[in-house]
Amino acid sequence: MSPITTGILGIVLLVVLLFSKMSVGFVMAILGFVGFSYLVSLEAGLSLIAKDFFDIFSSYSLTVIPLFILMGQIAFHAGISRRLYDTAFKLTGRLPGGLAIATVAACAGFSAISGSTNATAATMATVALPEMRRYGYDMRLATGTVAAGGSLGILIPPSVIFIVYGIMTEQSIGKLFAAGILPGCVLSLLFAATIFIRVRRHPSWAPRGPSVAWREKIRSFAGVVETLILFLLVMGGMFFGIFTPTEAAAVGAFCTLMLAVIRRQLSWRSLLKSLVESTRISCMVMVIVTGATVFGHFLAVTTLPMALASWVKGLPLPPPAIMGVIVLVYLVGGCFMDALGMIMLTIPIFYPVALAMGFDPIWFGVVIVLVTEMGVITPPVGVNVYVVKGIAATVPLETIFRGALPFVISLCILVALLLLFPNLALWLPSLMR
Amino acid sequence: MVSREDRVKRFAHFMNWVAAASIFGMMLLTTTDVVLRYFRRPIPGTYEIVGFLGSIAVGFALASTSVNRAHVAVSILFQRLPPKAQTFVDAFNSLVAAGFFGILTWQCGALAEDLRQAGEVSMTLEMPFYPFVYGISAGCAMLAVTLFVDFLDALKTFARR
Numbered sequence: 065m066s067p068i069t070t071g072i073l074g075i076v077l078l079v080v081l082l083f084s085k086m087s088v089g090f091v092m093a094i095l096g097f098v099g100f101s102y103l104v105s106l107e108a109g110l111s112l113i114a115k116d117f118f119d120i121f122s123s124y125s126l127t128v129i130p131l132f133i134l135m136g137q138i139a140f141h142a143g144i145s146r147r148l149y150d151t152a153f154k155l156t157g158r159l160p161g162g163l164a165i166a167t168v169a170a171c172a173g174f175s176a177i178s179g180s181t182n183a184t185a186a187t188m189a190t191v192a193l194p195e196m197r198r199y200g201y202d203m204r205l206a207t208g209t210v211a212a213g214g215s216l217g218i219l220i221p222p223s224v225i226f227i228v229y230g231i232m233t234e235q236s237i238g239k240l241f242a243a244g245i246l247p248g249c250v251l252s253l254l255f256a257a258t259i260f261i262r263v264r265r266h267p268s269w270a271p272r273g274p275s276v277a278w279r280e281k282i283r284s285f286a287g288v289v290e291t292l293i294l295f296l297l298v299m300g301g302m303f304f305g306i307f308t309p310t311e312a313a314a315v316g317a318f319c320t321l322m323l324a325v326i327r328r329q330l331s332w333r334s335l336l337k338s339l340v341e342s343t344r345i346s347c348m349v350m351v352i353v354t355g356a357t358v359f360g361h362f363l364a365v366t367t368l369p370m371a372l373a374s375w376v377k378g379l380p381l382p383p384p385a386i387m388g389v390i391v392l393v394y395l396v397g398g399c400f401m402d403a404l405g406m407i408m409l410t411i412p413i414f415y416p417v418a419l420a421m422g423f424d425p426i427w428f429g430v431v432i433v434l435v436t437e438m439g440v441i442t443p444p445v446g447v448n449v450y451v452v453k454g455i456a457a458t459v460p461l462e463t464i465f466r467g468a469l470p471f472v473i474s475l476c477i478l479v480a481l482l483l484l485f486p487n488l489a490l491w492l493p494s495l496m497r
Numbered sequence: 498m499v500s501r502e503d504r505v506k507r508f509a510h511f512m513n514w515v516a517a518a519s520i521f522g523m524m525l526l527t528t529t530d531v532v533l534r535y536f537r538r539p540i541p542g543t544y545e546i547v548g549f550l551g552s553i554a555v556g557f558a559l560a561s562t563s564v565n566r567a568h569v570a571v572s573i574l575f576q577r578l579p580p581k582a583q584t585f586v587d588a589f590n591s592l593v594a595a596g597f598f599g600i601l602t603w604q605c606g607a608l609a610e611d612l613r614q615a616g617e618v619s620m621t622l623e624m625p626f627y628p629f630v631y632g633i634s635a636g637c638a639m640l641a642v643t644l645f646v647d648f649l650d651a652l653k654t655f656a657r658r
Contacts, residue, residue: 085586110600113600124548
């Protein structure tokens with residue numbers, strides 16, 4: 065078999081085995097090992113896996129992942145997510161679909177201290193779904209909002225996907241984070257608009273919430289102050305070059321912990337729970353990263369990525385059209401694969417293409433993150449939808465997918481906006497040193 | 498009486514606590530370093546220790562993450578299979594993964610031994626690398642055992658059906 069044929073066979077097998085419910089990271093590591101050994105030698109394959117596992121597990125730059133996850137976990141167990149939601153609810157409760165809009169706002173706020181989309185979706189589902197049910201919201205709207213709102217977690221920093229992208233492409237994680245802020249805000253507004261329009265059409269989906277006095281509204285701002293401080297500390301520290309990302313994550317986690325302890329919002333039990341949960345989530349993420357690294361080394365010896373890249377580059381199409389093709393590949397792939405695995409597998413292929421066509425690496429990162437964000441809410445493998453289903457067990461899966469689908473339109477609008485106005489992503493990072 | 502499965506699970510969770518302590522340590526050490534740096538007294542070698550702690554944090558959590566089924570997997574087609582086929586695929590997957598992590602245990606052990614004999618140490622603190630590679634090897638060994646127990650479980654279910 066020629067190396068390229070082996071590579072294609074490897075990818076086909078990858079998809080088949082993924083559907084057999086073997087863990088994503090395991091499948092990639094095992095296939096990568098077998099393929100590499102077949103193409104080079106068994107001896108080389110054996111030493112490749114040991115080296116890859118050690119290198120990734122002990123990588124300093126990747127330690128930022130467990131630390132940001134810990135920060136989000138402590139914030140959740142200390143009830144910060146709940147307070148964010150309460151504030152947002154008091155501000156928007158009277159609007160049509162106000163509770164759903166509040167959910168999006170709270171998701172955006174929680175994304176600002178949590179690094180993972182699943183964690184954001186799970187957190188807000190726990191907090192917001194019971195409230196929306198209590199006020200008689202239609203479950204299609206409610207669950208769809210939580211699933212889509214959770215996807216803000218990948219775009220609004222800190223974001224695990226940006227970290228992984230930054231490490232793979234040797235781009236500044238701080239700049240990537242800064243690049244995600246404005247598109248994240250625009251996306252939150254687009255999500256809110258989507259809800260507004262849907263509720264205008266189907267008023268019965270979202271009965272109005274109670275009215276809240278202005279004084280009460282202003283007072284409720286106390287609930288978001290801590291989140292704002294934490295966000296400014298973490299992002300500001302990176303923005304002005306005071307911290308490395310790992311340091312920002314460690315300081316952020318520590319300050320969240322201190323805040324929770326001073327306000328007496330965290331028992332020993334919840335602290336231990338946050339720690340154990342963070343350990344498992346980080347382990348899951350790191351195993352996928354490692355598996356994809358092994359698989360990536362296999363792909364590299366097949367020369368498939370290079371062949372594909374030069375083929376795409378040679379297409380008789382203008383760069384924006386090629387970009388469109390890449391986006392399409394991610395859209396389709398994202399339907400079947402987990403966001404992180406997808407990024408890890410495709411960046412080695414498409415990143416060189418994007419650079420060769422003169423696209424900005426930071427801008428490309430934002431676009432890719434956005435497109436994988438669609439993947440987490442589209443069927444059949446929309447991770448966020450499964451997370452929400454895990455918490456709202458009585459709601460059928462189809463209902464959640466149908467509820468989340470209109471938000472995909474907002475995501476498409478944002479991708480178009482980014483293509484037209486790259487500065488939406490690039491302006492903030494350009495201010496950094 | 499404590500069954501074999503329970504004992505394996507308990508040990509996996511115990512290792513997870515070590516991993517959790519490592520993450521906590523990473524947080525404390527890095528924060529202290531940042532604060533002390535302000536007073537021009539950074540802790541030398543923070544960078545290295547955090548990397549090493551990271552390897553323990555992930556390596557020791559492998560088995561427990563697997564026990565809790567927290568490794569991401571795609572179940573959309575799998576769910577459509579008849580129950581008997583599901584158990585069969587389950588058994589097969591667990592055995593293959595157990596085999597892979599068995600090999601990895603052996604290879605990490607070999608890598609650790611190489612590093613020990615070569616006397617490889619880190620740059621600032623001159624700490625040897627090999628104990629941490631043995632640590633990852635131990636984590637992989639525990640994961641292989643857990644996966645093998647899963648395989649035995651699936652076989653038992655398969656025989657009963």
